[in-house]
Amino acid sequence: MRIGVDLDDVIAECAVPYLRRFAEEFHVELPPEPGWHTLDEISEVSQADKDRFRRRTYDGTFFGELEMYADAPAVLERLVAAGHEIYFVTARAERRRVVTETWLRDKGILDHAKAVHLRPQGDFSPTRTLGRYDPTGSARYKVRLAEELELQAFCEDDRLISQELGKRGIRVFLFDHPWNRDVEGPSIERVTGWGDVAQKLGI
Ligand SMILES: [Mg+2]
Incomplete structure (x- = not known):
């Protein structure tokens, strides 16, 4: 096949390591089962900040770790x-x-x-x-x-x-x-x- x-x-x-980094950076608390859906639920961080965080994280060492x-x-x-x-x-x-x-x-x-x-x-x-x-x-x-x-x-x-x-x-x-x-x-x-x-x- x-x-x-x-x-x-x-x-x-x-998703989980990504969310952990995100939570640390923006001082937000994660729910018991964090995942990609959690990002949409976090309203205290602007969409522009979320986009910038993603770009910066992916451009860094994230994928290698x-x-x-x-x-x-x-x-x-x-x-x-x-x-x-x-x-x-x-x-x-x-x-x-x-x-x-x-x-x-x-x-x-x-x-x-x-x-x-x-x-x-x-x-x-x-x-x-x-x-x-x-x-x-x-x-x-x-x-x-x-x-x-x-x-x-x-x-x-x-x-x-x-x-x-x-x-x-x-x-x-x-x-x-x-x-x-x-x-x-x-x-x-x-x-x-x-x-x-x-x-x-x-x-
Ligand atoms: Mg996938």
Whole structure:
């Protein structure tokens, strides 16, 4: 099977460390289950400050310091050994390729993938707000790539991306997070981690 694998909050824990930094910087308290949805709920920080924080954080050492989910490397290795093809597909911008590939190499999982795809600069809308997450554009990008690469399954956590991939009949392993609890669909299978993916694929 040709499997697309997202990075942030699928391979690496991303939202929680991001929110922790955010809370520290702006002296706000986080709810018990912080996640990407929390950002919208924090009204005491302006959208402009949120955008600036995101840009600054992503331009810094953040991506290079993320922790990988402990069971990810072993399962990826077993998937490859069982004949599956892995494609890392992230909506991170193409200019993050060096930090992204260096991190994947350091964690020992770069070689499990046939390719690493990041979102090309020309793929971003010129009218988008710099520094703000763009779910619609990211979904368009991942769907296009999934079709080009003829992916049959996709490991994802984003709400919109999962739904759009599912609509096209791609089997989605939706990594369970507080921000995607309401997402469901015929092609969408919720998983609590890599152990579940291994079980579902019989490896
Ligand atoms: Mg993600």
